[in-house]
Amino acid sequence: MRRQQAPAHSDSDVILRMQDICKDYHTGGEIQHVLKNIDLTVRKGEYLAVLGPSGSGKSTLMNIIGCLDVPTSGSYELQGAEIGSQNENELSEIRGNEIGFIFQSYYLLQKQTAYQNVELPLIYANIPERKRRERVEHCLEEVGLADKMGYFPNQLSGGQQQRVAIARAVANHPSILLADEPTGALDQNTGVQVMNLFHTLNEEGNTIIMITHDAKIAGHAKRIVKILDGVISEGAVEDA
Amino acid sequence: MRISVIGQSVKMAFSNIRNNKMRSFLTMLGIVIGVASVIALITIVSSVTGSVVDQFEALGAGTLTITAQGTSVKHGLEDEDIEKLSQVEGVEAVAPTASLSSTAVYDGTVSSVVQIEGRDAVYFQHNDDTIQSGRYFNAAEMSGEINVAIVDTDFVTNVLNGNSSLGTTFILNGYEYTVIGIKSADSSVTSALNTDSDSGGTVIIPYQNVLKMSVMKNVTSLEVYYADDADTTALEDALSACLDEIFEVTDDTADEAYSISSVDSLVETMTSTETLLSAMLGGIASIALLVGGIGIMNMMLVSVSERTREIGLRKALGAQPYRIQLQFLIESITLSLLGGLVGIILGELTAYAGTVVMGTTFSVSYGAIALGAGFSAIVGIIFGWMPAKRASALNPIDALRSE
Numbered sequence: 342m343r344r345q346q347a348p349a350h351s352d353s354d355v356i357l358r359m360q361d362i363c364k365d366y367h368t369g370g371e372i373q374h375v376l377k378n379i380d381l382t383v384r385k386g387e388y389l390a391v392l393g394p395s396g397s398g399k400s401t402l403m404n405i406i407g408c409l410d411v412p413t414s415g416s417y418e419l420q421g422a423e424i425g426s427q428n429e430n431e432l433s434e435i436r437g438n439e440i441g442f443i444f445q446s447y448y449l450l451q452k453q454t455a456y457q458n459v460e461l462p463l464i465y466a467n468i469p470e471r472k473r474r475e476r477v478e479h480c481l482e483e484v485g486l487a488d489k490m491g492y493f494p495n496q497l498s499g500g501q502q503q504r505v506a507i508a509r510a511v512a513n514h515p516s517i518l519l520a521d522e523p524t525g526a527l528d529q530n531t532g533v534q535v536m537n538l539f540h541t542l543n544e545e546g547n548t549i550i551m552i553t554h555d556a557k558i559a560g561h562a563k564r565i566v567k568i569l570d571g572v573i574s575e576g577a578v579e580d581a
Numbered sequence: 582m583r584i585s586v587i588g589q590s591v592k593m594a595f596s597n598i599r600n601n602k603m604r605s606f607l608t609m610l611g612i613v614i615g616v617a618s619v620i621a622l623i624t625i626v627s628s629v630t631g632s633v634v635d636q637f638e639a640l641g642a643g644t645l646t647i648t649a650q651g652t653s654v655k656h657g658l659e660d661e662d663i664e665k666l667s668q669v670e671g672v673e674a675v676a677p678t679a680s681l682s683s684t685a686v687y688d689g690t691v692s693s694v695v696q697i698e699g700r701d702a703v704y705f706q707h708n709d710d711t712i713q714s715g716r717y718f719n720a721a722e723m724s725g726e727i728n729v730a731i732v733d734t735d736f737v738t739n740v741l742n743g744n745s746s747l748g749t750t751f752i753l754n755g756y757e758y759t760v761i762g763i764k765s766a767d768s769s770v771t772s773a774l775n776t777d778s779d780s781g782g783t784v785i786i787p788y789q790n791v792l793k794m795s796v797m798k799n800v801t802s803l804e805v806y807y808a809d810d811a812d813t814t815a816l817e818d819a820l821s822a823c824l825d826e827i828f829e830v831t832d833d834t835a836d837e838a839y840s841i842s843s844v845d846s847l848v849e850t851m852t853s854t855e856t857l858l859s860a861m862l863g864g865i866a867s868i869a870l871l872v873g874g875i876g877i878m879n880m881m882l883v884s885v886s887e888r889t890r891e892i893g894l895r896k897a898l899g900a901q902p903y904r905i906q907l908q909f910l911i912e913s914i915t916l917s918l919l920g921g922l923v924g925i926i927l928g929e930l931t932a933y934a935g936t937v938v939m940g941t942t943f944s945v946s947y948g949a950i951a952l953g954a955g956f957s958a959i960v961g962i963i964f965g966w967m968p969a970k971r972a973s974a975l976n977p978i979d980a981l982r983s984e
Contacts, residue, residue, distance in 0.1 A: 409978050433902065450891060453596075462899050465895070465900045
């Protein structure tokens with residue numbers, strides 16, 4: 342697997358480029374500047390942690406990276422395409438193809454099996470049935486749950502549920518795995534297991550952006566940016 | 582739009598209905614009741630009126646009835662007038678009829694009022710399937726000198742105390758009559774129209790005998806027989822012209838002197854009554870359908886708010902708003918159509934039971950089925966649209982954050 346060693350000025354492997362991103366919220370006549378002039382570039386194969394306390398604007402940043410929200414000003418390029426002018430349908434399509442979400446509390450559909458949960462993004466990407474089966478089985482194998490495909494979420498442990506969610510995130514080969522406090526609901530041991538899985542996925546070439554308030558968890562990433570009061574600063578750690 | 586997208590939405594709809602069995606069943610019940618009542622009412626009305634119309638047509642096809650009270654100058658029709666009418670083009674034969682009502686005495690007991698009909702040979706030529714047992718009047722009896730009668734089953738029950746043997750005698754208007762034939766109770770248009778529950782029954786006696794009993798010497802009622810393929814409108818016009826001449830009246834005053842009625846116009850009235858009745862009952866029943874639709878809308882709205890986070894998640898995973906909308910819309914259409922299907926089956930069964938109870942013939946009304954299916958699909962679309970639109974418009978960030 343190719344490590345992130347490309348020359349600093351090459352644009353060919355840039356996945357995400359944010360320039361001067363601002364996000365304002367209007368609350369009761371007051372304007373709240375949640376993100377202030379954010380500049381961020383992420384290249385293919387990076388494993389980045391965005392570290393910040395709650396209220397720092399990291400969730401807003403995640404929403405913008407994940408195309409769930411659009412910035413008030415500034416430029417956001419994802420895989421070379423400018424984000425901002427798309428309508429809801431187009432944004433959904435971009436999310437489905439480019440972003441693999443991993444949430445703190447897994448967000449699995451409780452009445453669907455592990456298999457069906459992983460299949461969901463592939464259905465929305467209009468992947469034909471046979472190919473879906475192949476990919477779902479492969480992804481669940483990769484997270485070590487090949488024998489739990491027919492299980493419902495409530496029959497699985499928290500760690501297993503988060504692994505199903507990770508399998509769902511990688512199923513459609515997204516450009517970025519976007520994880521929001523992925524270990525927040527897990528105990529120490531299972532949290533470490535999930536982090537090991539992230540490491541493996543990154544080794545295989547997946548680009549990972551992890552949002553967290555936990556410096557210890559952030560330490561698993563190869564690069565850390567800190568966010569405080571809507572301003573980011575490059576963390577010292579490279580290849581931590 | 583790709584078929585597989587719709588297929589997926591249908592799959593999801595069914596799995597969601599399965600996951601909420603009780604709620605889905607109760608919601609569907611509204612549509613079931615609405616569709617079932619529309620179908621049952623329409624089918625019952627159409628089969629009841631249908632069999633009445635059939636009876637009229639079977640009995641009265643090829644017959645016109647002339648009622649002629651006459652004017653103050655000329656009462657009723659005389660023999661030569663009847664002769665004239667029988668010469669009108671298109672007329673096969675005319676049969677004067679006379680009717681009276683009176684009491685009869687049997688075994689010393691006076692009955693309630695019975696209908697007395699006078700018929701002649703021509704009538705029996707054209708109504709040769711009237712009697713169940715016994716025989717018609719012969720030529721000698723037609724002369725008016727012999728007192729014989731054909732009685733209907735009502736008469737047998739009410740007057741003769743159930744004694745249906747031929748040769749039984751009873752007293753009618755002071756004359757002793759002998760039963761020579763029995764006819765079924767409702768085998769003539771006249772008696773079908775005179776379904777007077779007080780009537781003790783009908784007795785048919787030779788035409789001349791009735792004239793003898795009544796004060797009136799002239800004929801006031803006449804049956805006109807014509808070929809099945811005749812143009813009835815032209816025939817009625819020709820008869821009118823002839824009658825105008827007989828009574829020396831103009832079109833303006835003719836209404837008081839005589840009237841011509843036909844089974845055809847009766848059937849027409851029946852049919853238009855049926856249409857009106859069906860529309861009215863169908864309209865009332867569709868209120869139930871409306872209520873059912875509101876039930877569906879209510880359930881879909883609850884479902885959307887319960888599944889807000891699921892909707893947010895689906896959107897994050899790449900579901901476009903139109904697919905969310907489609908999924909919810911198909912869910913409501915599926916619910917509604919399932920309800921419609923059950924309603925159609927239930928409605929037809931109810932209609933079948935209804936027709937059996939009323940003794941009419943049951944026929945599956947395909948129009949009503951199409952109406953039921955169409956209605957339930959439309960209800961699903963109309964009442965599912967708003968909840969589905971609401972689901973598709975949810976902001977994924979807010980939706981994901983909701984509990």
